[in-house]
Amino acid sequence: MDVYTRCASGVRQNNGQTTWQVSGDRILNVNVFCYEKGEDNDRFEMLNDAIKEAASHVHRAVHQSQEHFEDLCPKTPSDFHTLFRYPPKKAIEMATSQDVLEAAVDIVDSLAKSTVQLNTVGGIEALSAEELKYLSEETGCMAYRHENETKTAMGPCFKAGDIRANEIPTLTSLHVLMVREHNRIATALASINPHWDGETLYQETKKIVGALFQHITFAEYLPSIASKRALDKVGPYTGYKPDVDASVSNVFATVALRCGHAFIAPVIARLDSDFEPIPEGNLMLQHGFFQPWRIIEQGGIDPIIRGVFAVGAKDLNSEELVSSALTEHLFETSDRMSLDLEAMDIQRGRDHGLPSYTKWLEFCGFAKVTKFRHLRKRIKNQKVLMKFRKLYRHPDNIDAFIGALVEDPIGGAVMGPVNECLLTMQFIRARDGDRFWYENPGVFTSSQLLELKKSSLARVICDNTDIDELPINVFRRADMSSFKKCQDLPEIDLEKWRRDETDKEEPKMKCPEDIVFKIPPSLTKKEWTISWAEPYVVDNVDDSVTVVSTCRSGDAFPEGVTKVTYSATDSSGNCATCSFSVVVTS
Template sequence: MRLVARNIALLIVVSGILTHCYGYLVQHIQHQMRESESVMHWYGADIKERQERSAQSPDDLRELCEELGYYIKPETCRVSTLKNYPSADGSCNNLLHPSWGKAGIPLRRYLPSEYGDGIGSLHEAEGGRKLPSTRKISNTVVGNNSVLVPRLNAMAMQFGQLVDHDVGHAPIHPNMCGCETKQHCIPIEVPADDPIFRIRCIPLSRSKTVPGPECDVDKPWEQMNQITTFIDGSILYGSSASAQADLRAPGGLLRFRQNPYNESLKPFLPDDEENVQCNGRDSEFPCGKAGDKRAAVQPGQSALHTIFMRYHNQIAEQLSEMNSHWDGEQVFLETRKIVTSILQHITYNEYLPVTLGADLMREHRLTVGSGNPYRGYRSGLDPSMPNIFATAAFRMGHSQISSNMTRVNVHYKEVYDPIQLRLAFFNGSAIHDVQNGGTDSIVLGMLVEPLEKIDRFFSEDVTRFLFADPLNSFGLDLVAINTQRGRDHGLPGYKKWRTFCGLPDVSSFHELSDVMATDTIDALKKAYTHVDDIDAFIGMVVEEPIDGALVGPTVGCILGKHFYNLKFGDRFWYENPTGTVLTPNQRESIRRMTLARVICETLDDIDTIQPFVFHVADEKQGGIESFADYSATHDYPDEAGGIPGFSNARVSCKDLNTIPHLDLNPWREIKETSNCGSSKREEKKDE
């Protein structure tokens, strides 16, 4: 049966390929890239063309910037946010600066852009040197060895990608590019002696550009973040009112697809009929639709989107039953607030500590919990997405991707064949593959699959087979694309980001030994003429990790800075005691939540789980077993990546002491009643 299922998956992928000639393939892979970066068609016209027209017409430029939301009035926000729920597009989160963090505004710059012509051409080397092809850099610097991180599992990579998709997404031009460099096309030259590719180039479209924050068309090009920058569940709810409306179902629920195999089992995401790149779109294996198109990019992301959709609906049903006087709108808004708060807490209490380490968590004031009181919302802090974060630093997770995704049964035994990533891009078959455990086997597999180290070693599935036609063994190179994207965005080179983050200035390759291994430095010397030329993404991803962290010092610096802004620059942050975001008892309920509990509540067939899901399970118990209790009073991990005094042995999902459930009692309200003609207002139980 496993062989049959694997062949079915292969056939489904192949069915999306209409022909295998080079001409069509160039178009096919470019179409894949457009879908993976989810092009936004703004108002039926190309923004850059409108910018060029606006250079002669200030009125047109003003109109464009108004459409993009640059000029939202604070007084409008105060009227529209009386109920204190976040808007769908992120606007009015900051009442003094309503556009900060909203969808559709320019990416921020920590350092000024460095375009070749100072305006918009690709970033170039200083002194007139020609930068090498990014495909050549990939061939020279990147290997495909597998270096594993002790103790941690693949859930760290998968959840990190989920967070990445919740906070940033830069759209690209829809032009069908080939190997000709033109206005919106920046093809990557493939060396004549390339060991794999037998083509002239890897086609690539440029990112869309928008006027800068001051709506000045004469300044260097800026790229946009087309989604909200806040950790606000936009992966589930979308980043616009229309997208949110399309994803909603009656009663405050999110849309779903009933399980076609057994209606008593938990549902799937609704079918995404608009995602033309889903190989299973014309079969019984559709891709799922969520708030972010990238939900379908690979089965791990589809699985995590699925469980959070299920969790939203479970909470909504409980709130509706608990507060029968609430209408569907209030149920939805309150549930969205709860799920968003849980996402925020898991990100800062579980994901970031293992990624950044205890020292950076303390340095950037990112630690959450009762032992680390919240220092207050700062209305002068701009949380908008930094270009360097979205385009280089937070792409470090691409090095953590494995070629095969482990699938296990309820007893964590690998009784199912692993999923080959190269066959699974935009393919809904694995989620529906009940013969091999379906969604359950994928999520549980993340908990046992070892985590790849962030380093110069990448899986061939992303450097050779990305969005590949399996018959021709031809795909894209994600490392080359990431590096070229940095040049497209005018990112300064790695050396300047070192300085920005407080590392010593360097003038030679050997001086990089403070953060890089000798073999890495040797590879960089072969790829680049001068240390000044090292691209931002390449330099950041090959740094050796800080003790107790997964990332090097430059990535750690940039991530720490922005996650600080996301925490203290979000008016709706779950710890914020001002306003009516959450009551004290509601906040305490959120602090007790873990990703382990979400998984326990949303899979069909699960008995046990480790309390801290980003670490592999311990074999024996001994020590504190509740991660909610441990994390409230301890800094972690230690310099070796361990969690001293904590037991991570698997326990039953029914063990609510070790893995607490979400206590919804603080959301219970007393219905308004009438007594002898006088009306009594609702009162919240926990106030």
């Protein structure tokens, strides 16, 4: 990836290219962008110096990484695999040209703040139009000019845990919505519990927002996309299972999760309160990549959110699986050439070493496929099957991503059976293997849990926008005649989180005595199921005390001594603990 920089002395140039070298090997190409010298020449010094400093940092990191690589002397494929799967600290710092961009922007931001006395994002508004263009190419956020042409400004990217929060306005709007919900809840809790400090407010609010995500995902989103058969497999929550791995599987991250790309509409509908297009009109998807200024300058998030639930997603169509805005024009507004998202999705599966589509069919319990004709009931579009036959020659060569994507949906699902299988399996594991799942006893009090289960994404939208009419479930396309007023939707009563400031007394708690289990001589099991009566807990004020433990009655215990600790927390934050040991001995 090339990085634009200005012609500068002391940098070796060759046909307009600047090459950074480490030990004789070309590491980074920097495309020289020459500005003519003039009275404003000094104004580019800040940008140029920032890029030079950033590139210097990258140069050092790459050099250190190369030295470490040579010291390690990998000789076998296993050595290389170990090196890149578990890179040393210096190797983690190994930078690409993208790191130069990000580091340069950070430096420019710091310099702008120190030299420009303006209440703007990084003092950006002090830069000229040419400088804005120069800087926008570095950040991926496009510069724009107000309609009256009297003022030039940079549309700043919204800060989030990932720069991709700015990727398209719909995604950015959801981030803004949830940040507003966090702040709304924190403000309410601060009023209810004025004795809480900032850290307590943050942690309690974060816990509630996380629970809202979990509830909305399983109560609204999943039933809107999956078949009844899949939902029956997910079933109701039955408790935390410590032997379940809640981490994200490779195939979910690279195949099932990416099926959502097929539902992204080529047009972002932006609707006013009458559900008509706003004056700026709807937005073509390819004109919205990394354009967060369109939210700031063109009506905020309300028109975009209205468009999402009123117009709906793109239909799954095997003739055009993914919109051409994503296959022909991806990021063309913020980069120098467009990308093809579908090609990237296919290649990602190959890079991750995923088995073929037919192997995942078998994994999900479907019949083995050895001939293309075996797929006719799954993929009814014969043109697609003919293309598969021509391109792949054998069913075992079909890429997992594309094979799962072209399957016909069944049973009311919006996706094919393989994607549904992989998605529901991941959702089950993410829920059952999470010790802090919102429904797990002890995470919330029973009264708080009842309030959380009243929540919906529609209610979140009502509480954080000026939208006052919408479907009960915004994940389902509905006729406008069925829309509900916000006043008719249930609200969470945050009073259930009130804590008594005067209550300083811990709950009273008593654990069982130590448990000793002797293994019968005739048995050779490695683990043994041990049960006990739950601890006695009582509080002088609160009837619903939160109780959590390191192990639960009915868990499997290995031979040896295992310490079990229970903690009980009342609504005022007073906490009591008790412990006992489970001894399994021969």
